[in-house]
Amino acid sequence: GENVEQHPSTLSVQEGDSAVIKCTYSDSASNYFPWYKQELGKRPQLIIDIRSNVGEKKDQRIAVTLNKTAKHFSLHITETQPEDSAVYFCAASSNFNKFYFGSGTKLNVKP
Amino acid sequence: DTAVSQTPKYLVTQMGNDKSIKCEQNLGHDTMYWYKQDSKKFLKIMFSYNNKELIINETVPNRFSPKSPDKAHLNLHINSLELGDSAVYFCASSPKNMNTEAFFGQGTRLTVV
Numbered sequence: 320g321e322n323v324e325q326h327p328s329t330l331s332v333q334e335g336d337s338a339v340i341k342c343t344y345s346d347s348a349s350n351y352f353p354w355y356k357q358e359l360g361k362r363p364q365l366i367i368d369i370r371s372n373v374g375e376k377k378d379q380r381i382a383v384t385l386n387k388t389a390k391h392f393s394l395h396i397t398e399t400q401p402e403d404s405a406v407y408f409c410a411a412s413s414n415f416n417k418f419y420f421g422s423g424t425k426l427n428v429k430p
Numbered sequence: 431d432t433a434v435s436q437t438p439k440y441l442v443t444q445m446g447n448d449k450s451i452k453c454e455q456n457l458g459h460d461t462m463y464w465y466k467q468d469s470k471k472f473l474k475i476m477f478s479y480n481n482k483e484l485i486i487n488e489t490v491p492n493r494f495s496p497k498s499p500d501k502a503h504l505n506l507h508i509n510s511l512e513l514g515d516s517a518v519y520f521c522a523s524s525p526k527n528m529n530t531e532a533f534f535g536q537g538t539r540l541t542v543v
Contacts, residue, residue, distance in 0.1 A: 353532070361536075362534040363473065365531045365532075370529070408473060412529055413529075417478065418463070418532055419475065420465075420474070422472055423471045423472065423473070
């Protein structure tokens with residue numbers, strides 16, 4: 320099965336700085352890579368996703384990059400704000416909706 | 431209006447009991463999932479159903495039995511509960527084979543004492 324590794328497990332940044340979270344995956348059949356944000360006590364919610372035919376995608380302050388050759392993808396958050404503090408999960412999925420999640424990164428944005 | 435709803439939100443029970451968690455989605459999705467999130471926040475897939483048929487069973491003990499009476503519902507029944515079953519259980523759904531966003535329910539926090 321797919322194995323998704325995520326780093327770092329915790330990340331503390333100053334408000335206004337950038338945050339980068341990295342993930343690797345093992346299954347070359349994976350072709351969809353969503354990122355979820357989970358606030359304390361809440362459900363995971365999609366913030367951005369990327370498909371294997373695209374190398375980069377941006378939505379305002381967040382961006383995701385994908386390197387299919389190296390099997391890694393990253394989440395970039397610029398101009399971080401305290402409300403960005405949450406646990407972030409990467410995931411990889413193949414054509415049969417098998418979502419496998421990374422172990423999560425707890426992001427703390429200090430005011 | 432809730433897209434994916436789970437009940438109950440909290441469940442406290444004693445070891446050895448049998449309990450069920452219900453999940454319903456009104457998005458018209460064909461695929462539904464159960465995920466377990468432990469105290470370290472790992473989100474691990476347990477089961478996936480596609481239009482009432484089991485397509486993923488990730489080596490979950492057979493004390494856990496999912497049941498899908500129709501494609502809008504995926505319930506989780508747990509027999510002989512153990513302390514290690516304490517976790518937050520999330521139901522989710524997504525469209526069939528479209529590799530798009532999975533929508534999560536609000537989670538059920540199960541505490542076994």
